[in-house]
Amino acid sequence: MKFQWTILVGLLFAVLIAVFAVFNVESVPVNYFFGTEMIPLVLIILGSALLGAIISGFFAxxxxxxxxxxxxxxxxxxxxxxxxxxxxxxxxxxxxxxIDALMEPPLVQAEIIPPKELY
Structure with missing residues (x-):
């Protein structure tokens, strides 16, 4: 079985995002068009990574x-x-x-000449 580097790199990237998200658990204000909401930063980071993965998957x-x-x-x-x-x-x-048929010499039928009588 062939070792696939893309899967390994993807898993390492996912672990790095998860560790980064766990260290950032405080709530931050998120501004929408219609208001503001306090959401934990870990959800924003993981949601952004998931959305990026989904968009990349659709493109692929x-x-x-x-x-x-x-x-x-x-x-x-x-x-x-x-x-x-x-x-x-x-x-x-x-x-x-x-071409081969045209190039072949025609078969000549030999005439049978009766022998001449001796004089």
Whole structure:
């Protein structure tokens, strides 16, 4: 099984965020468009990290979807090109056979000449 560095780095980053959030437990004022609320800083930090992970995940899914569509499109084009190539090869083979048939010397039937009578 292949070791995946991205999972290890992601886990280390998550642990660092969690430790940072635990040390910042005091409440802070959060200004909304319609008011202000006191929320623990740990919730704001974890919520921001979660929101960032969700947004990154959606972008990764979108990119994967677009890549998959592109692969299907290219596979279709490849199939069409392979069919064209097969048809052209068949055509070339037929032409080579015609050329070979034209280049062969015609078979000459030998005339049977009766022997001349001796004088």
């Amino acid at each position: 899914i979108y990119k994967s979807y677009i890549g998959g569509r592109r692969v299907k499109e290219l596979e279709k084009q490849l199939h069409v090109k392979e069919e064209e190539l097969t048809a052209q090869r068949r055509e070339m083979q037929e032409m080579e056979e015609r």
